[in-house]
Amino acid sequence: MLLKNTYNELIKIAAKPRTYISFIAITVLVGIILFAMKxxxxxxxxxxxxxxxxxxxxxxxxxxxxxxxxIILQMLIVQIPLLxxxxxxxxxxxxxxxxxxxxxxxxxxxxxxxxxxxxxxGLIYTFFILLWLGFMSVVVGKWMFGLGDLIVLNSDGLVIxxxxxxxxxxxxxxxxxxxxxxxxxxxxxxxxxxxxxxxGPIVSTMSIIILFTIIGTLDVPVFDNIRPFLFxxxxxxxxxxxxxxxxxxxxxxxxxxxxxxxxxxxSIALYKFNKKDILS
Amino acid sequence: xxxIVEINHLVKNYGKxxxxxDVNFHVNRGxxxxxxxxxxxxxxxxxxxxxxxxxxxxxxxxxxGKELSQNRNEILxxxxxIVEKPDFYKYxxxxxxxxxxxxxxGADVSKKNCHKILDFVGLAGREKDKVSGxxxxxxQRLGIAQALIHNPELIVLDExxxxxxxxxxxxxxxxxxxxxxxxxxxxxxSSHILxxxxxxxxxxxxxxxxxxxxxxxxKELLNQDELIVVFETPQVQQALSLxxxxxxxxKLSDNQFxxxxxxxxxxxxxxxxxxxxxxxxxxxxxxxxxxxxxKLIQS
Numbered sequence: 001m002l003l004k005n006t007y008n009e010l011i012k013i014a015a016k017p018r019t020y021i022s023f024i025a026i027t028v029l030v031g032i033i034l035f036a037m038k039x040x041x042x043x044x045x046x047x048x049x050x051x052x053x054x055x056x057x058x059x060x061x062x063x064x065x066x067x068x069x070x071i072i073l074q075m076l077i078v079q080i081p082l083l084x085x086x087x088x089x090x091x092x093x094x095x096x097x098x099x100x101x102x103x104x105x106x107x108x109x110x111x112x113x114x115x116x117x118x119x120x121x122g123l124i125y126t127f128f129i130l131l132w133l134g135f136m137s138v139v140v141g142k143w144m145f146g147l148g149d150l151i152v153l154n155s156d157g158l159v160i161x162x163x164x165x166x167x168x169x170x171x172x173x174x175x176x177x178x179x180x181x182x183x184x185x186x187x188x189x190x191x192x193x194x195x196x197x198x199x200g201p202i203v204s205t206m207s208i209i210i211l212f213t214i215i216g217t218l219d220v221p222v223f224d225n226i227r228p229f230l231f232x233x234x235x236x237x238x239x240x241x242x243x244x245x246x247x248x249x250x251x252x253x254x255x256x257x258x259x260x261x262x263x264x265x266x267s268i269a270l271y272k273f274n275k276k277d278i279l280s
Numbered sequence: 281x282x283x284i285v286e287i288n289h290l291v292k293n294y295g296k297x298x299x300x301x302d303v304n305f306h307v308n309r310g311x312x313x314x315x316x317x318x319x320x321x322x323x324x325x326x327x328x329x330x331x332x333x334x335x336x337x338x339x340x341x342x343x344x345g346k347e348l349s350q351n352r353n354e355i356l357x358x359x360x361x362i363v364e365k366p367d368f369y370k371y372x373x374x375x376x377x378x379x380x381x382x383x384x385x386g387a388d389v390s391k392k393n394c395h396k397i398l399d400f401v402g403l404a405g406r407e408k409d410k411v412s413g414x415x416x417x418x419x420q421r422l423g424i425a426q427a428l429i430h431n432p433e434l435i436v437l438d439e440x441x442x443x444x445x446x447x448x449x450x451x452x453x454x455x456x457x458x459x460x461x462x463x464x465x466x467x468x469x470s471s472h473i474l475x476x477x478x479x480x481x482x483x484x485x486x487x488x489x490x491x492x493x494x495x496x497x498x499k500e501l502l503n504q505d506e507l508i509v510v511f512e513t514p515q516v517q518q519a520l521s522l523x524x525x526x527x528x529x530x531k532l533s534d535n536q537f538x539x540x541x542x543x544x545x546x547x548x549x550x551x552x553x554x555x556x557x558x559x560x561x562x563x564x565x566x567x568x569x570x571x572x573x574x575k576l577i578q579s
Binding site: 001004005007008011012015016017098099100102103104105106107108109110275277278279 | 331333335352354363365370372
């Protein structure tokens with residue numbers, strides 16, 4: 001029954017016009033960034049590398065597809081949670097607003113299975129969003145700008161990743177990003193269980209992300225103890241895959257924090273949804 | 281008679297507000313059962329409890345001889361329902377909606393079966409149309425289709441004629457009678473319109489303020505020998521003096537009084553009044569239950 005309803009949920013997601021907003025948004029945004037880089041990329045790159053040019057000599061093409069993909073990911077990974085919440089925040093509350101939840105919950109399938117099937121469908125949607133972002137940034141980026149070594153500017157300095165050492169790092173980065181977006185999807189699903197309109201959970205999800213991000217970036221000692229436990233702190237963990245050497249312990253720590261959030265959010269969502277009186 | 285629904289001392293509280301205080305009734309297999317009550321009586325809350333949409337505060341709900349709270353999925357697999365108005369996925373076609381609800385009901389969701397059901401409810405030719413373009417009556421028919429797709433034993437329809445035009449009401453009524461007559465389904469039908477229940481139900485319960493008022497056979501409850509008879513006359517005081525020995529006589533206004541009489545006594549009382557020089561300008565009869573129900577609605 002779980003599989004049958006997951007299939008149902010995918011049909012619903014695929015039929016909703018709002019689903020395609022995300023794909024269109026990614027296409028347009030990445031298109032604009034790639035176009036801008038194609039036209040004005042060298043001056044942008046020289047601005048970044050100016051401080052190193054006196055001590056380092058760069059050979060080959062710095063502005064290659066790998067760098068484009070990295071820049072795009074860095075720019076867009078902040079906006080993707082909104083695109084995820086747009087659909088996952090609507091999974092329960094949208095049905096409540098439409099009234100179809102009454103019909104759905106009178107069918108011989110448990111509420112736990114209904115929620116989980118919606119969750120799985122939401123994760124599949126999230127995966128496809130990320131896949132599309134990956135395709136647009138990595139594949140189209142490489143096609144437009146060619147291959148080469150990736151130069152990443154970290155807080156510790158410059159990291160140069162060899163061209164043949166990059167693909168697995170992108171794969172790892174996307175896997176961690178998927179984990180981070182799963183946390184966002186779970187949070188918006190949880191908020192969706194408390195709401196009877198679609199907008200509330202979407203806005204609430206983004207508000208929480210913004211609030212936690214501000215707390216996480218404010219260099220105030222009072223937040224020092226909280227910061228490591230905020231999921232937003234670990235949403236950029238994908239970037240660790242472009243450090244050398246690979247900070248395995250940090251990545252594991254981030255995954256653990258994100259996983260804990262996923263489990264807690266999902267448990268509360270299941271509890272709330274199972275207890276909920278359907279009055280709409 | 282096999283009882284397929286048995287509700288005992290059902291209570292549902294929302295904080296301090298008691299939506300359902302003490303509802304009791306049972307539905308036999310093959311009944312078209314009328315669930316009657318004025319707006320706010322607790323009908324929808326009771327139905328939502330029966331369908332596990334809300335959890336009762338106390339009381340027991342047994343359906344097909346099993347406790348609902350412990351056998352939810354098994355029981356729901358044998359029930360088809362519409363709760364209040366049927367709301368569908370507007371961006372999907374009628375056929376796709378039916379397929380979605382049928383799939384999780386364990387039904388055969390082949391095109392052939394979906395089309396057969398849509399044909400039965402009068403939606404043939406509209407299978408591919410999006411629900412967003414459907415009228416309320418068409419959504420109601422589609423609601424009945426989704427309630428029927430898994431061939432349930434019990435069909436629960438919560439106010440299925442609300443918001444329909446007269447022709448729509450007749451169509452839904454015929455559809456319910458076809459379910460009973462052609463498919464031998466048990467139907468529980470809630471309504472706040474007594475005449476609607478009288479036309480199609482064989483048994484009924486009336487609830488008010490969250491409590492069962494009366495339950496029984498529709499014919500027995502409505503075709504009682506005793507009738508409430510309202511006489512219209514400019515000489516109300518004289519008439520009251522003349523008939524003072526009759527129990528339950530009551531002045532309604534300056535030109536109306538009422539009393540409870542058997543059918544065959546009406547002509548006799550009328551003759552008595554006329555013979556005593558009391559001019560009768562009108563006689564109106566009401567069944568006791570109908571009168572009671574009208575008062576409930578008006579209050």
